[in-house]
Amino acid sequence: MQIDRDVAVPTRDGSPVVVDVFRPxxxxxxxxxxxxxxxxxxxxxxxxxxxYDLVANNEHMVWEMxxxxxxxxxxxxxxRVDTRGTGQSPGRLDLYGxxxxxxxxxxxxxxxxxxxxxxxxxxxxxxWLAMMGWRVAALQPPHxxxxxxWEGSTDFYRECAYQGGLYSNGFVEFWWNRQIEPQRTGPDGxxxxxxxxxxxxxxxxxxxxxxxxxxxxxxLLSAANWGxxxxxxxxxxxxxxxxxxxxxxxxxxxxxxxxxYYADWAQELQLxxxxxxxxxxxxxxxxxxxxxxAVRHGRDVVWRDATDFPLPGTTWRELxxxxxxxxxxxxxxxxxxxxxxxxxxxxxxxxxxxxxxVALRLWLSADQDDLDVFARVQHVDxxxxxxxxxxxxxxxxxxxxxxxxxxHRAVDPERSEPARPWHxxxxxxxxxxxxxxxxxxxxxxxxxxxxxxxRLRLELVTGDSDLGMMAHDHxxxxxxxxxxxxxxxxxxxxxxxxPVIPG
Numbered sequence: 001m002q003i004d005r006d007v008a009v010p011t012r013d014g015s016p017v018v019v020d021v022f023r024p025x026x027x028x029x030x031x032x033x034x035x036x037x038x039x040x041x042x043x044x045x046x047x048x049x050x051x052y053d054l055v056a057n058n059e060h061m062v063w064e065m066x067x068x069x070x071x072x073x074x075x076x077x078x079x080r081v082d083t084r085g086t087g088q089s090p091g092r093l094d095l096y097g098x099x100x101x102x103x104x105x106x107x108x109x110x111x112x113x114x115x116x117x118x119x120x121x122x123x124x125x126x127x128w129l130a131m132m133g134w135r136v137a138a139l140q141p142p143h144x145x146x147x148x149x150w151e152g153s154t155d156f157y158r159e160c161a162y163q164g165g166l167y168s169n170g171f172v173e174f175w176w177n178r179q180i181e182p183q184r185t186g187p188d189g190x191x192x193x194x195x196x197x198x199x200x201x202x203x204x205x206x207x208x209x210x211x212x213x214x215x216x217x218x219x220l221l222s223a224a225n226w227g228x229x230x231x232x233x234x235x236x237x238x239x240x241x242x243x244x245x246x247x248x249x250x251x252x253x254x255x256x257x258x259x260x261y262y263a264d265w266a267q268e269l270q271l272x273x274x275x276x277x278x279x280x281x282x283x284x285x286x287x288x289x290x291x292x293x294a295v296r297h298g299r300d301v302v303w304r305d306a307t308d309f310p311l312p313g314t315t316w317r318e319l320x321x322x323x324x325x326x327x328x329x330x331x332x333x334x335x336x337x338x339x340x341x342x343x344x345x346x347x348x349x350x351x352x353x354x355x356x357x358v359a360l361r362l363w364l365s366a367d368q369d370d371l372d373v374f375a376r377v378q379h380v381d382x383x384x385x386x387x388x389x390x391x392x393x394x395x396x397x398x399x400x401x402x403x404x405x406x407x408h409r410a411v412d413p414e415r416s417e418p419a420r421p422w423h424x425x426x427x428x429x430x431x432x433x434x435x436x437x438x439x440x441x442x443x444x445x446x447x448x449x450x451x452x453x454x455r456l457r458l459e460l461v462t463g464d465s466d467l468g469m470m471a472h473d474h475x476x477x478x479x480x481x482x483x484x485x486x487x488x489x490x491x492x493x494x495x496x497x498x499p500v501i502p503g
Contacts (some may be wrong), residue, residue, distance in 0.1 A: 001025065001072045005042075006088055009081075011106040013099075018088035019107065021116075022060065022068035023077035028116035031145070031278035035065045035125040036081035036104045036132050038095060040183045042088070048182070054259040064126035067262065074271060075279070079111050086183040093189025095180070096156065096209045101135040108136065112143030120278040124148035124270065126261050127232060134239055138215040146219040146277040148270050150261045151228055153235030156209035157202045157425060163230050163472065164403030164442065165200070165425050166372050170471030171231065172196060197477060202425040213242040219277045220248040221270065223261075226296060226447055227254055227390045229401045230470055234444045237309060249273065249285070250309060252293045252447070254301055257392035295355055296399075296447040298379065298387045310356040313502055316418060318495040319345065319456070321362075321488050326458060326496060331489030339364065339484035343458045343496075344380065348450040356499030357419040358400055358443035360458070363492035365437060366406070366484035369430040372472065373481070374461045375402040375441050377496075382453035398459075402443030403472065405479065406431055409439050416440075419497055436492050458496055460486065 002023050008016040020041050024030060045051060045061040055061065060068045068078050084103055085093030094100055104123075112119045121143050123133035130152025137147050153159040161168060176193050199205045220243055224236035240250040251269070253260050260266050269288070276284040289305030306312060319326040323335055326345045360375050377400035379387040388396030407428040415422035421440040431437055450456060462480040465471045472478060488494055 001068065009107055009110045011103050015084065015091045016089070017084055017103050017107065018082050020080045021077060022072050022080075023116055024072055024075065028077070029118045030075050030077050030116065031118050031274070032077045032079055032111045032121045033066055033071060033124050033274070034079040034081065034104070034107055034111055034121055035123065035129045036083060036100075036107065037064070037125065037128045038083040038086040038183055039063050039128070039179055040087045041080040041082050043183070052256060052258040054262045056262065064129055064258070064261075066124050070267060076274070077116060079107065081107050082183075085185055085189050086180070087185070090185060093184060095190070095192065096131065096135070098208055100132070101139055104132055104136040105139045105141045108141040108144050118278070119143055120145040122146040122148065122274055122278055124150070124274075126150045126258065127152060130236075134211045134216065137218050137220075138212045140215060140217065144218055146221070146274060148221045148273065149236060149239065150223040151225050151232035151236065151257060152239075153231060154211040154213060154239040155235055157206040159231060159235045161196050161206065162200065162202075162425065164373070165405035165408035165423070166403045166472035167197060167200065167474045167477045168230060168472055169197075169474040169477070170467070170469045174469040197474060200477060201427065211239070213239060214244055216243040217245055219273070220245045221251070221273045222248065223251040223253060223266070225253055225255065225257065225260070225392075226294070227397055228257060228392055229389075229397055229444060232257065237445055241309065247277070248290070249288060250291045252309075252445075254294050254296060254390055256390065256394045293355065293447065295353065295449060296389070297449045297451070298381075299390065310419070310499055311501060314356055315500045315502060316497055317500050319498055321458070321486065321494040321496070323488065326456060330493050330495075334490035334492065335488045336485045337488065339481045339486050340459075340461050341486055342460070345456045347382065347453045347455055350452060351503060352450040353447075353501040353503070354449070354456070354498045355447040355501050357445045358402070358499065359419045359421060359497040360402060360441040360443055361495050361497065362439045362441055363436050363487035363494045364406070364439055364484055365434055365487065366431055366481065367433050368479070368481075368483055370405065370407045370428070370479045371431070371481040371484055372463070372479045373404045373406065373439060373441055374464050374472075375443055376459040376461060377401070377443060377446060377448070378457040378459060379448050379450070380455040380457050382451075386457075397467070399448050400443050400446035402441045404439055404441040406437070406439055409437065411440055419499065436487050
């Protein structure tokens with residue numbers, strides 16, 4: 001393996017970004033896998049983070065990037081890029097802004113022109129690296145041949161900064177302190193911890209950081225994780241659904257945020273995909289279904305192949321909220337319960353699979369101008385214990401979550417779907433005190449299979465500080481429900497719309 005370190009790559013405005021290149025011995029040429037991020041192309045993984053079980057412990061491993069010792073022997077060059085304003089790259093930090101995407105475009109075209117390159121370049125990596133893959137794909141660099149987007153996101157406002165209009169301060173603070181500050185090269189550039197709270201609506205700042213999926217036309221392998229409840233689930237599914245690519249595959253898996261990317265099955269799938277599109281081996285993806293879903297049975301999974309997502313044959317059914325109950329039939333009379341509240345089905349009498357997006361149609365009134373709705377969907381076993389999902393770091397998380405700031409309740413009827421309401425988030429409309437108001441809450445997709453005797457539980461809570469870095473509890477922006485009522489039955493029948501998969 002040949003390693004070229006600290007290579008300055010020119011960009012369109014003359015300020016270089018700095019890269020490392022790992023490539024096979026000899027003159028090549030070989031196809032290229034490029035990854036750009038702000039975490040430090042030179043930072044050895046174990047020097048900053050604990051290694052995960054499936055991550056190879058070799059001297060070239062860097063957080064969330066492809067492993068050179070796996071890819072280079074298989075005939076690929078890897079290009080690792082320090083984001084402008086971080087690591088070895090000079091310039092002003094403008095994370096995820098237009099300049100970041102343009103720099104990646106210029107790196108792709110530079111890599112394609114090198115004598116050791118075949119001229120075909122792909123983007124690959126986890127999280128931020130996947131997010132940048134979506135971004136550069138929308139710019140359509142001529143030599144970008146494919147994108148492996150593993151647990152990224154495509155909608156900056158809805159998936160990264162403000163889920164349901166609620167500021168994701170827990171993650172932003174954790175991530176910025178641990179990931180960005182150690183690699184910044186200077187004071188220039190926006191600090192998201194200061195800037196994001198100033199942009200509570202979906203304005204030009206957020207628009208500049210969202211991906212135009214109509215312009216994503218390259219072959220695409222998109223991987224989402226059921227347990228990535230507020231960052232790396234929705235965007236990879238929505239991105240796959242809405243991308244204009246002709247050749248595209250979706251994998252929805254489970255496990256930690258890191259391990260699946262480096263698992264044998266995942267690396268072999270990535271290799272088959274890249275061999276097809278970068279090495280002109282058209283049969284390499286033969287037999288791979290367009291959609292592969294890990295259907296959850298508690299913490300166990302059964303893989304299913306499909307042609308689309310939501311899964312073909314899905315039956316959408318309403319589970320009506322009653323006084324502590326969830327039932328397939330609406331309540332026979334109207335009633336009210338105080339928020340927060342918990343609702344639960346009767347024990348299942350036969351296996352019940354719910355795989356796909358979920359939506360909560362919630363009638364609510366309050367004696368306050370605004371409030372934050374937190375909806376959790378839990379899997380409860382026959383003994384009444386919660387069966388948790390696997391979170392990004394391996395810890396327990398709910399099986400599904402949704403959020404909505406009541407003042408952001410407006411929906412776009414043209415972009416909404418019954419199981420995925422679309423909120424513009426472009427204005428805040430206060431609640432009218434005491435007036436029953438419909439809130440359509442998007443709950444991110446899930447997969448839950450109830451065995452006989454098990455139950456589904458919906459929890460409406462006032463906050464999520466117990467989830468640590470996933471919390472939305474910024475002191476100036478959080479609006480807990482302190483005097484609110486949930487309406488049930490009659491003309492204000494609240495319900496949970498769930499995706500039932502026929503047995």
